[in-house]
Amino acid sequence: MHLDRTRRQTAAYILERACPSGGFCFYRLDEPTPHDTYYALASLEILGVSHASGRTAAFLRSLQDADGSFGPLPRTYFTLLSLGLLGVPPVHDPGKAVAALLRQVLASNRPPRPFQAQTYRDKDRACALSTATGLRLEPAMIDALQAMALRYGHPDGGFGVDGPSLDETRAAVSALGRIGRPPEPRGLAAFVRSCEDSTFGFTGKPGSSLPYLEYIHAGVCLCAALGTQPAFAAACGETVLRCRKASGGFARTETGIATLENTSLALQALACLNHGETKRGIATPP
Known part of the structure; x- marks a missing residue:
């Protein structure tokens, strides 16, 4: 139902942003x-x-160097996952470059070095690349990735640098799932429930009023990963739809500017609410 309300207009918004060069x-x-x-x-x-x-x-494949690298982690992540969606392989084997990126993520975040909030996102992206390229992780690297994720795990079941938050928790849970070390579901479920809100569906942190789009997306994805439905599913859908702009795209908030990224998060959340299916939404975090 939610997707039907936006399908045609949102598709037009996206296709209007296709570039002549690809x-x-x-x-x-x-x-x-x-x-x-x-x-x-x-x-x-x-x-x-x-x-x-x-x-x-052709545009995406042209971004690869002869050694298999696509450059920094974000560019490599988005390029390889885009090629995966198209069903087109890269020109060169990216396995060695992806392994190097994984090592960089680990090396840059060992204690006592500061752990930045975006590190959970970067870790999830690096783990996603290992899956996308079929890279086999050694047990020692899996242990290190798990320890890195658990560094800012909290007793309430959430994850986050400055206290647990839904978006950091979603990224941490996704990364742990990719390496076969998912967190204990009971504590995670309790944290997710503590972020539910009858007006907006979810907020970013327990007791807060932060109904940004990425928090609704994270909460819906986490619920589906746990095999449950949000307690306030209708409120989640309405909050997402309030972020839709006249152009058909979606913004982070009701008063924000539409972007392709936020449009994708919105559609993933609406698809989850429609069908209870979030495997793609969880596996391809922003």
Whole structure:
């Protein structure tokens, strides 16, 4: 029901941002980025809308160096996952480059070095790349990745640098799942329930009033990962739909500016609410 209310207009919003040279750009210039391209392709797949992908695949494949690298972690993540959505392989084997990125993520966040909030997101992206490329992780690396995730685990079942938050918890849970070390579900479920809100569906932290789109997305995804439904599913859907703009895209908040990233998060959340299926939403976090 929720997706039916936005399908046609949102598909038009996305396709209008396709670049003549391939890929997508949310501000509608011929300046495609892997970031925008990934979120556009992920959204179109949810909507069941086709895209003439030849130029987009060529654009993405052109970003790879001869040694298999696509550059920094974000660019590698968005490029390889975009190619995966298109069913097109990269020109060169990226396995060694992905392994190097995993080592960088681990090396940059060992105590006593500060652990940044975005580290959970980066860790999840690195683990996603290992899955996407079929990279076999050694037991010692799996142990290190698990320890890194648990560094800012909290007694209430959540994860976060400055106290537990839904979005950091979603990224941590996703990463742990990818390496076969999922957290204990009872504590996680209790934390997710503590973030539920009858007006907005979810807030970012227990007792707060932060109904940003990424928190609704995280809460819905975590509920489905736990095999449950949000207590206030209707409120979740309405909060997401209030972020929809006249263009058909979605913003982070009701008064924000639509982007391809937020549009993808919104569609993932609505699809979860429609069908109770979040495997794609959890496996392809922002």
